[in-house]
Amino acid sequence: MTTPESARGPGMKFFIAVWIGLMCIVGIEVSITFRHLPPRELLVCLLVLAFLEAGIAVWYFMHLKYERAALAWSLLPALVFVVFMMDHIWPDAFRLLSMRLLSN
Amino acid sequence: MSEAAHQHGEPTGFIRKYIFSVDHKVIGLQYIGLGIVAVVIGMILSWLMRLHLGWSTLAIPGLEKLSPTGAPANVMTPEYYLSLMTMHGTLMVFFVLTNVPFAGFGNYFLPIQVGAPDMAFPRMNMMSFWVTFTAFLVLIAAFFVPGGPPLSGWTAYAPLSAVGESSGPGEGLGQTLWGLSIAIFCVAQLLGALNFIATTLDLRTKGMSLARMPFSTWAWFITSVIGLLAFAVLLPACILLVLDRVAGTSFFVPGGLVINDRMQPHTGGSPLLWQHLFWFFGHPEVYIAILPAIGIVSHILPAFLRKPLLGPRVLIGCLAAIGFLSYMVWGHHMFVSGMNPFSAILFSVPTLVITIPATIATLLWIGSVYGARIRFSCASLFCLGFISVFISGGISGFFLAQPSIDTYLHATYFVVAHFHFVMGVAAIFAMFAGIYFWLPKMVGRMMNETLGKIHFWLTFVGVYCIFMPMHYLGLAGNVRRYAAFTDDFLAPLVPVHQFITIAALITGAAQFIFLYNLVWSRFRGPKATENPWQATSLEWSTTSPPPFDNFGGRQLVVHQEPYLYGVEGSAGDYVMQTSPETVEAH
Amino acid sequence: MSDVDITTGMGHAGFMEESPYGIPSGKLAMWCFVISDAVTFSAVLFVYGYLRIGSPDWSTPFKFSPTILNGIVMTFILLTSSLTMLAAVEAAKAGRKSAGFGWLCATALLGALFATLHLFEWGRMIDDGWRLFQNPLGGSVHFGAAFFSITGLHLLHVVGGVCALAVIALGYRRGGYNSIDVEVTGIYWHFVDLVWMFVFPLVYLMNAQ
Amino acid sequence: MGKAFGAVLIIITVVSTAVFFFHDFGGMSLWLPVDASEHGHGVDHQLMETMYGSGFLFVLSQILLGLFVWQASDRPQGWKYRIFPGGAKPMVISAILLVGIEILTLSFVGSKVWAGIYFTSAKPGALPIDVQAGQFAFYFRYAGVDGKFGALHPDKIDEGSGNFFGLDPRNDEAARDDIVVATMVIPVNREILLTLHSKDVIHSFYVRELRLQQDIVPGLMIPLHFTATKTGRYEIVCTQLCGLGHYQMKAYLEVKTQEEFDKWLKDQEAAQ
Structure with missing residues (x-):
């Protein structure tokens, strides 16, 4: 029993290229870590790279690219939306800094 | 990985057939049965609580046997009151409101309504139930451990729930069991949600396009999507809570706490973090309870109005909108929690916006009742009752959605009235409607209508007597979760509580009429025909009860919209979904 | 009817509505x-x-050295295991059974290697005095709690994945599982890899000296 | 059956609404107590607006439902059903318009009221009072003559010797003259700035007459400011589940005139 639609992958050569690309991103991540940026800038850089990496993994490794577009359009917005809503906890995290009981 | 539905034949042994069954119908009944056990326990707990609230020194015979420490000389202690309250909330929210309308009816009827022989993953389905059952046992075990059940409420706010026994009896092993039970429950719900989604999308029979799915199927589908994302947050939250309790971490516990004159070892955590995680799940959970109820009522109502509902697409859109918005509003539980006050506005606006789809749905129901010739039966009465209590409960949401009013009404009986009406009673009414409507299909016997109508009237008037006065108490500032009302301003309100208690006792007793009716009808009720209500959806195109593979080897083909009532059909004033005849528009 | 695998969404076009995504239910x-x-x-x-x-x-x-270096090696192993997983899926799709089995085993082995390295890492940290509730450097105790719970949750997924891979590999060779099952397992395995792509920068690199 | 349902529903609606109107029953008031704070009228106003708006919707929808069910009960066999005039469209439009306008106004006005209480900070002359909540009592601290609060040391908290805040008067000069009392006494018409903190679990500070509620979260110092406008004695109760004694956890708030307050404060300082 074969699935014709997901059968048309690009072949291993392409995946090896993607794999090399991902390793390069990991290399970049490590190298900027040791350039001792301020934590906030480092976090932004790392997050951008991590999302890039994850995007590549979802798109090619997990074959989302080779499925119908409807699948990606159903799954990814749901995840993005939920993670976006979770961001509403940050204002309270930052308040901790100024409102902590002094004795802690 | 992929499990073939129905490669396996019909099992013959008792255990494979009724206990570890992979048949979605048996599993659905198991969920409903578990829900009935939980609801009976939960209701008895609420009786005990109500008695204590009305007469706080009352001796309740036999209570000492249940808990010698919780009720010495049969008089409930304040801490035991809180324990019962916690267990009442947890049982009702998780094991009744989530289990019955969603997992119970959903399991039984979702595959049938889309014309499938079983769920997409029958073995995983069986696992979901037994994991749920395990969660139930773990929770009930809390009654029998030293210290008794936890007393921190179904919301288990840290640090009360996280620091262990020193903060109160029941906060020992009982609270740990609570955390474990809920974590296990999350796993079961996640598995169940996967199954529902795959079944709805993949196993629809020929002609059952998404647009032709009944409201109930839509509601179960949308609910499973909500559950998939919401329980995924509660699961790690409960695990972290248990870690705080048993492994010494401090996720939710700040430093410098002195409890019972003892310095706590924790440092640096945040109690608000637990509330955020809990309510991130908790608010969608409210819709996990109520959306299937809305779906069930919308499914049953047309069969008794003998006309289709107004704007079916709009109604489904409302369900989806409510599901979507449910993730944007969890902070309205936390207006006065010490959350950043700017966030309050951010959460308040979408909360108020939810009233728009909810109002549209309500108006659609009311508008559908207009101009109908209603067939009054227990099922339709409970549907109409549902609309009424849904309005009553929804209206108070206007108040609680606004932080400026919530600052007065938060944690009062106004809130208790609100969520009991809109989530508890409304969903319970839908369950009753579902049982009166579907029991003929599930067991092949009709229920007794006279007993059912007595049950309806007592329940309908009863819930208003119980919960309407709570609004007034809330406006008077009556604080919830109090074991007794000793404050100067609360003492004069006790007569109202006594009235509520009496109403609760009577209403609760009326439920035994229902249980009797259920058991009696199961064995002695008149035999049900294939389609006793002259309804149109696929579950009425098979025998009552349906055979193992639902349709006896037939592969149904769907030709019609789901609710063709009040038309000229070959069978009468309705056209079945499977009927190939052409129907003229009304 | 009963001998058709109706969950694959294939081979019964006459009986069922088509799945909106055109993929098997398992996937x-x-x-x-x-x-x-x-x-x-x-x-x-x-x-x-x-x-x-x-x-x-x-x-x-x-x-x-040693922590970040170890992390890089672990990342390399996990990424490579994703590649071998891809090879297994490609082989299974092409019907090359023994190759598919081999690649699946390779993936499981790499996963096990990752878990072993990770446990060594944990052991080293525990030796240094790190606990869920204790920070030997005197800073916030949440470091240990966050580190062990996040990596622990991930490790649990890796171990679960290795077990699943082993079961699938054996079942695939025996014929109990087909290429779709291999592909579905692949999605899970790549996801475990994907999570690591966040854990490594956020938990390791963000805590580098 | 339909007539019965309609009638019962309408009776329920009328009775429920009537109780809101006639909320005084022989000394038992089922309504908000007198408002004794500066911001309270905003809250009350908002509540009344909501009460009228949503009360209207409540009565309208319940009575319509009851009416339609009543009508539906004695229709002849073979009745051809009628569709609501206009179908679903008027429903959707009226819901969006009616509810939309209501929630728009409510959230605009309501946000202002909320902002007035919680977005602002206390004016410089406000009287600072430190509140420590614990299982199951509130304690209040005034800065004393020096106008400074002593530092808090949780490890020094000792209920037995009356050190509820964990002060260290031996080493901490600012702590020596701090006044710690179990009843909160404040002057009328002067802004009060509370700093709320808890020594164990979450509690909540709730005074009905002040229209104020704020959780007291352990580990946080939460500011809360208000001005009382009526003298009197009010109850402060805990509204966040805090353990077995939750229902008993309370304190009194005494709002006095400025002169009475000054005298009270002097007495307290002398007793220190």
Whole structure:
């Protein structure tokens, strides 16, 4: 029993290229870590790279690219939306800094 | 990985057939049965609580046997009151409101309504139930451990729930069991949600396009999507809570706490973090309870109005909108929690916006009742009752959605009235409607209508007597979760509580009429025909009860919209979904 | 009817409505699980972020050698295991059974190697005095809690994945599982890899000295 | 059956609404107590607006439902059903318009009221009072003559010797003259700035007459400011589940005139 639609992958050569690309991103991540940026800038850089990496993994490794577009359009917005809503906890995290009981 | 539905034949042994069954119908009944056990326990707990609230020194015979420490000389202690309250909330929210309308009816009827022989993953389905059952046992075990059940409420706010026994009896092993039970429950719900989604999308029979799915199927589908994302947050939250309790971490516990004159070892955590995680799940959970109820009522109502509902697409859109918005509003539980006050506005606006789809749905129901010739039966009465209590409960949401009013009404009986009406009673009414409507299909016997109508009237008037006065108490500032009302301003309100208690006792007793009716009808009720209500959806195109593979080897083909009532059909004033005849528009 | 695998969404066009995504149910369920699990991991990472923002005395103890270096090796192993998984899926699709089995075993072995290295890492940290509730450097105790719970949750997924891979590999060779099952397992395995792509920068690199 | 349902529903609606109107029953008031704070009228106003708006919707929808069910009960066999005039469209439009306008106004006005209480900070002359909540009592601290609060040391908290806040008067000069009392006494018409903290679990500070509620979260110092406008004695109760004694956890708030307050404060300082 074969699935014709997901059968048309690009072949291993392409995946090896993607794999090399991902390793390069990991290399970049490590190298900027040791350039001792301020934590906030480092976090932004790392997050951008991590999302890039994850995007590549979802798109090619997990074959989302080779499925119908409807699948990606159903799954990814749901995840993005939920993670976006979770961001509403940050204002309270930052308040901790100024409102902590002094004795802690 | 992929499990073939129905490669396996019909099992013959008792255990494979009724206990570890992979048949979605048996599993659905198991969920409903578990829900009935939980609801009976939960209701008895609420009786005990109500008695204590009305007469706080009352001796309740036999209570000492249940808990010698919780009720010495049969008089409930304040801490035991809180324990019962916690267990009442947890049982009702998780094991009744989530289990019955969603997992119970959903399991039984979702595959049938889309014309499938079983769920997409029958073995995983069986696992979901037994994991749920395990969660139930773990929770009930809390009654029998030293210290008794936890007393921190179904919301288990840290640090009360996280620091262990020193903060109160029941906060020992009982609270740990609570955390474990809920974590296990999350796993079961996640598995169940996967199954529902795959079944709805993949196993629809020929002609059952998404647009032709009944409201109930839509509601179960949308609910499973909500559950998939919401329980995924509660699961790690409960695990972290248990870690705080048993492994010494401090996720939710700040430093410098002195409890019972003892310095706590924790440092640096945040109690608000637990509330955020809990309510991130908790608010969608409210819709996990109520959306299937809305779906069930919308499914049953047309069969008794003998006309289709107004704007079916709009109604489904409302369900989806409510599901979507449910993730944007969890902070309205936390207006006065010490959350950043700017966030309050951010959460308040979408909360108020939810009233728009909810109002549209309500108006659609009311508008559908207009101009109908209603067939009054227990099922339709409970549907109409549902609309009424849904309005009553929804209206108070206007108040609680606004932080400026919530600052007065938060944690009062106004809130208790609100969520009991809109989530508890409304969903319970839908369950009753579902049982009166579907029991003929599930067991092949009709229920007794006279007993059912007595049950309806007592329940309908009863819930208003119980919960309407709570609004007034809330406006008077009556604080919830109090074991007794000793404050100067609360003492004069006790007569109202006594009235509520009496109403609760009577209403609760009326439920035994229902249980009797259920058991009696199961064995002695008149035999049900294939389609006793002259309804149109696929579950009425098979025998009552349906055979193992639902349709006896037939592969149904769907030709019609789901609710063709009040038309000229070959069978009468309705056209079945499977009927190939052409129907003229009304 | 009864001998057709109706969950694959194929081979019964005459009986069923087509799935909107045109994929087998198992794959759809796996995708849904992945999304749900991603939310779980996000929640834990958000907890980590929340506590870290709220703790001015956060420790950043990781040196390039050995911890970060070890992390790089682990990342390399996990990424490579994704590649072997892809090879297994390609082989299974082409019907090359023994090759598929071999690649699956390779993936499982790499996963096991990753878990072993990770446990060594844990052992080293525990030797240094790190606990769920204890920070040997005197900074915020949340470091240990966050580190062990996040990596622990991930490790649990890796171990579960290795077990699943082993079961699938054996079943595939015997014929109990088909190429779709291999592909579905692949989605899970790549997801475990994907989570690591966040864990490595956020938990390791952000805590480098 | 339909007539019965309609009638019962309408009776329920009328009775429920009537109780809101006639909320005084022989000394038992089922309504908000007198408002004794500066911001309270905003809250009350908002509540009344909501009461009228949503009360209208409540009565309208319940009575319509009851009416339609009543009508539906004695229709002849073979009745051809009628569709609501206009179908679903008027429903959707009226819901969006009616509810939309209501929630728009409510959230605009309500946000202002909320912002007035919680977005602002206390004016410089406000009287600072420190509140420590614990299982199951509130304690209040005034800065004393020096106008400074002593530092808090949780490890020094000792209920037995009356050190509820964990002060260290031996080493901490600012702590020596701090006044710690179990009843909160404040002057009328002067802004009060509370700093709320808890020594164990979450509690909540709730005074009905002040229209104020704020959780007291352990580990946080939460500011809360208000001005009382009526003298009197009010109850402060805990509204966040805090353990077995939750229902008993309370304190009194005494709002006095400025002169009475000054005298009270002097007496307290002398007793220190």
